[in-house]
Amino acid sequence: MIGCRRRGASVAEFLLDTDAASRLMRAERSAITKMRQSGAKTVSISSVTMAELVYGARLREDNPSVMSAVRAFLARILIHPWDEAAAEAHARIRILAKRLGRSAGAFDIMIAAHADALGVTLVTNDAAIKNLAIDGLKIISW
DSSP states (O other), X not given: OEEOOOOOOOTTEEEEOHHHXXXXXXXXXXXXXXXXXXXXXXXXXXXXXXXXXXXXXHHTTTOHHHHHHHHXXXXXXXXXXXXXXXXHHHHHHHHHHHHHTOOOOHHHHHHHHHHHHHTOEEEOOOHHHHHHOXXXXXXXXX
């Protein structure tokens, strides 16, 4: 397992990766049902996820409703700024993953590291992130 230090947080706090955030933003029934069943008290995203959502919306400039939906979603959700603790966790995770011969997308690792630094549960379906087996990081799929 890849080891990281974590700040204390309640198990009912969740950080969404970009795919999970997109599914909630689109109000996908299965994602909403799983969120409700999880007992989530706080649902948030990383500023890295925010960047990915805005980037995706800007790619679809021909459809302004996409950016409107992204902006509305961002206005309703807690966004954690990338900070020193997240950067430190990211460096540790990437180095240990490299030593173990494992990999995942750069932004995906950043989001997982951010969840680890915050001490919250990461919501992701990303098999590569799950394969990293980050010690102490709770992962759930919605």
